[in-house]
Structures are given as C-alpha cells and as structure tokens.
Amino acid sequence: MTKPAKHKFTLYRGQTFRTRLTWRTSSGAPVDLTGCKVRMQVREDYESPLPLLELTSENGGIAIDPVEVGALQLYISDTDTSAALWDGGVFDIEVVHPGGDVTRIVQGSVSVSPEVTRT
Numbered sequence: 001m002t003k004p005a006k007h008k009f010t011l012y013r014g015q016t017f018r019t020r021l022t023w024r025t026s027s028g029a030p031v032d033l034t035g036c037k038v039r040m041q042v043r044e045d046y047e048s049p050l051p052l053l054e055l056t057s058e059n060g061g062i063a064i065d066p067v068e069v070g071a072l073q074l075y076i077s078d079t080d081t082s083a084a085l086w087d088g089g090v091f092d093i094e095v096v097h098p099g100g101d102v103t104r105i106v107q108g109s110v111s112v113s114p115e116v117t118r119t
Contacts, residue, residue, distance in 0.1 A: 004092065007108040011084055014115035017076040022068070023095070023105045030070030035098035038062045038072060042091040042110050052086050053110075062093075084112050 011017050023031045040062060042053040055061025055074060065071035072093075092107040 002103050002105065004104045004107045007106055009091070009108070009110045010113055011076065011081050011110060012113045012115070013084055014078055014082045014118065016078045017074070017081055019074050021072045021074070021093075021106065023070045023072070030068070032069055033064050033072075033095065036064065037096040038064060038093065039096065040074070040091055040093040042089045044086065044089045046090055048089075052089050053080075053084065053091075081112075082115065087112055 007021075009017075009019065023033070025031060036057075038057040040053075040055040041051040043051050053076070055076070057064055061075055063073040063075065065073065088109060088111040090108070091110050092104050095103045095105055097103070
C-alpha cells in the first residue's frame with residue numbers, strides 16, 4: 001500500500017499556477033506512469049458534495065511527463081485562479097492504472113491568496 005505524500009499548495013488569485021511532482025516508491029525509484037490517468041479534486045472540506053476545482057490528465061490540468069519517469073505537472077491558468085472565489089480546501093491526487101486500480105499519491109490542503117492588482 002502506498003502512503004500518500006502530504007502537500008500544502010497556495011494559489012495566488014490571478015496568477016498562473018504550475019507545480020511539478022514526482023511519484024517515487026518508498027525506496028526512491030520513480031514510478032512508471034505509462035498508460036495511467038491522473039485526477040485531482042479540491043473540495044471545501046472532505047464531505048462537500050461538489051468540487052471547487054478539478055484537474056485531470058484528460059482536461060489539461062495535469063500533464064504526465066513523457067520523458068521523466070514518475071513526473072507530473074499541475075497547471076491552473078491565471079483566468080481560473082482569478083475565478084477561484086473560495087478561500088481554501090482539501091485535495092487529493094489519484095493515479096488510475098491501466099488495469100483499473102487507483103492509488104492516492106498526494107493529499108493535503110489548498111489556500112487561495114486574494115489578488116490586489118486587477119484589470
């Protein structure tokens with residue numbers, strides 16, 4: 001069983017968000033993500049019925065690096081961070097393997113810092 005890593009992300013409203021993560025085994029070897037799909041949801045709290053934000057490898061919010069084994073890039077446009085009218089929440093990132101198994105690799109919290117400079 002994989003124990004998810006814990007992270008805290010801050011989104012700066014109005015700023016593009018990009019971060020890179022690498023999934024590694026407990027011995028430090030990167031995990032091959034060939035054929036996998038990756039999904040992430042942010043919710044106000046664990047029991048919230050609707051996600052505040054959803055990133056997937058299918059909607060362009062998560063890119064699986066084709067060269068660096070185990071590497072993922074999360075991406076949220078400046079337009080989407082501007083539209084984040086919430087203050088924070090919880091998230092997790094799951095990998096869906098080609099055979100259908102699901103592994104939670106990261107979990108934690110997200111906060112949103114308000115924007116002062118606007119157009």
